[in-house]
Amino acid sequence: MKINPFAPIKELQTALKEKKILRKELLEYCIARFKDYDHKIGSALEIFDKESILSRACAEGVLAGIPGIVKDVIAQKGRCLSCASKILEPFVSPYDATATARLKKDGALLIGRANLDEFAMGSSNETSAFYKVANPWDITRVSGGSSGGSAAAVAAGFVPWSLGSDTGGSVRLPAAFCGVVGIKPTYGLISRCGLVAYASSLDQIGIITRTIYDNALVMSAIAGHDLKDSTTCFVEKKDYTQKLDGSIKKGLRIGVIDNGLQVASMNPEIVAAIEEAVKVLEKLGATIKHFTLSAIEYSAATYFIISRAEAASNLARYDGVRYGMRVKSAESLTAMYEKTRYDGFGQEVRRRIMIGNYTLSVGHHAEFYGNAKKVQQMIRNELEQTFKEVDLLVMPTHSIPAFKFGTFDDNKLAMDLQDYFTCPANLAGIPAISIPCGFTKDTIPIGFQLIGPSLSEELLYQTAHAYEQQTPWHTMHPKKF
Numbered sequence: 001m002k003i004n005p006f007a008p009i010k011e012l013q014t015a016l017k018e019k020k021i022l023r024k025e026l027l028e029y030c031i032a033r034f035k036d037y038d039h040k041i042g043s044a045l046e047i048f049d050k051e052s053i054l055s056r057a058c059a060e061g062v063l064a065g066i067p068g069i070v071k072d073v074i075a076q077k078g079r080c081l082s083c084a085s086k087i088l089e090p091f092v093s094p095y096d097a098t099a100t101a102r103l104k105k106d107g108a109l110l111i112g113r114a115n116l117d118e119f120a121m122g123s124s125n126e127t128s129a130f131y132k133v134a135n136p137w138d139i140t141r142v143s144g145g146s147s148g149g150s151a152a153a154v155a156a157g158f159v160p161w162s163l164g165s166d167t168g169g170s171v172r173l174p175a176a177f178c179g180v181v182g183i184k185p186t187y188g189l190i191s192r193c194g195l196v197a198y199a200s201s202l203d204q205i206g207i208i209t210r211t212i213y214d215n216a217l218v219m220s221a222i223a224g225h226d227l228k229d230s231t232t233c234f235v236e237k238k239d240y241t242q243k244l245d246g247s248i249k250k251g252l253r254i255g256v257i258d259n260g261l262q263v264a265s266m267n268p269e270i271v272a273a274i275e276e277a278v279k280v281l282e283k284l285g286a287t288i289k290h291f292t293l294s295a296i297e298y299s300a301a302t303y304f305i306i307s308r309a310e311a312a313s314n315l316a317r318y319d320g321v322r323y324g325m326r327v328k329s330a331e332s333l334t335a336m337y338e339k340t341r342y343d344g345f346g347q348e349v350r351r352r353i354m355i356g357n358y359t360l361s362v363g364h365h366a367e368f369y370g371n372a373k374k375v376q377q378m379i380r381n382e383l384e385q386t387f388k389e390v391d392l393l394v395m396p397t398h399s400i401p402a403f404k405f406g407t408f409d410d411n412k413l414a415m416d417l418q419d420y421f422t423c424p425a426n427l428a429g430i431p432a433i434s435i436p437c438g439f440t441k442d443t444i445p446i447g448f449q450l451i452g453p454s455l456s457e458e459l460l461y462q463t464a465h466a467y468e469q470q471t472p473w474h475t476m477h478p479k480k481f
């Protein structure tokens with residue numbers, strides 16, 4: 001049987017079950033796709049050899065034989081774990097993250113390490129220490145970040161699923177830029193054991209796929225309580241695909257965030273696409289209410305402070321002694337620390353460590369970090385109040401479509417503002433999913449977010465799936481790259 005590179009997992013499962021394709025053939029096909037095309041995209045840092053992939057997975061399980069790729073901040077036992085940084089280039093993980101272990105147990109084939117912005121810091125995947133990730137829809141444009149490799153690999157038809165991580169939008173933004181589905185779950189729904197920390201209070205592993213059903217399927221394999229991460233929620237494993245019947249919940253109330261759509265910097269094509277999406281949801285039976293949320297206006301600044309502060313503290317462990325690289329010669333121990341960190345970290349990471357240490361320093365702690373934590377609580381409260389009146393919220397994922405490489409080289413603030421619509425969900429710890437909702441006139445994908453209260457993933461998937469079934473976007477794929 002000829003394999004369709006864009007076949008959803010559901011279709012592949014049937015083909016495997018009916019022996020129309022063999023597990024080995026599908027794996028070889030995906031490896032060959034990377035070999036043939038990834039030199040133009042740069043989505044993978046490494047594709048493993050076939051035998052070592054097969055020897056690490058179970059032959060049985062819901063995801064048996066389904067290949068996927070994992071962002072290189074998530075531990076895979078016996079594999080390099082570089083975080084796209086020189087400082088961890090030589091580091092090999094001694095254990096599996098809970099998410100990767102669960103996927104293997106369910107039969108999934110983990111075929112490589114996906115490229116990213118160094119230590120997941122970025123919005124465009126231009127800061128990887130190795131190479132940038134191009135957008136499969138137009139290789140002169142960025143894939144979005146920081147899980148750009150994970151999103152581009154799925155969009156390009158290399159693999160049907162991938163894992164990313166989302167601290168301020170890193171799963172949803174590249175998913176929107178590349179025209180695929182990306183979810184950031186409730187904080188604590190997926191174990192962070194084995195996820196390299198960026199800003200621990202905001203970090204979550206997320207899932208990228210081409211369809212909602214596939215996303216829910218992977219979620220069913222990895223979500224749920226984990227003894228190895230005390231911040232995980234006490235939820236049992238469940239099947240998130242169960243409610244996906246093409247309809248929405250009876251009486252569903254959806255809030256549209258008007259001050260999300262009416263900001264001056266919003267691209268009008270994105271606004272129009274989201275307005276169309278809202279109409280589809282309304283046709284499906286949802287009641288639409290309009291809101292103004294002050295939370296989103298304060299989120300980016302709050303996220304900026306908290307993420308840098310936690311990053312500075314988390315990245316203090318890379319000192320040339322415990323992990324990864326160490327400079328060859330230095331006059332003293334302190335000089336060794338300094339030189340290793342200077343040579344090992346890229347410019348963006350060093351910049352963030354410096355800002356983070358400044359915001360945490362004596363005399364500035366209360367002014368920056370302390371105040372940011374207070375504003376975070378206000379944001380949480382406002383969202384909690386809003387969810388008393390509606391079940392879900394609609395917000396843009398991005399204000400501009402995937403841009404050309406280098407666009408924001410001289411404007412770091414504009415780059416940081418790419419998180420404007422995505423970071424509120426991280427600050428509030430609530431789930432958000434980015435769903436494709438159209439294209440610009442240049443055929444660059446557009447996405448929008450559905451956001452729900454804590455642990456509303458099932459409702460998000462059900463609603464997103466119903467929307468998807470009414471629209472053609474998930475059937476459209478990049479033609480050449």
Ligand code: GLN
Pocket residue numbers: 120121122123145146165166167168169170171198307419
């Ligand atoms: N763009 C954001 C940042 O650079 C988000 C990163 C993330 O979610 N990992 O911090």
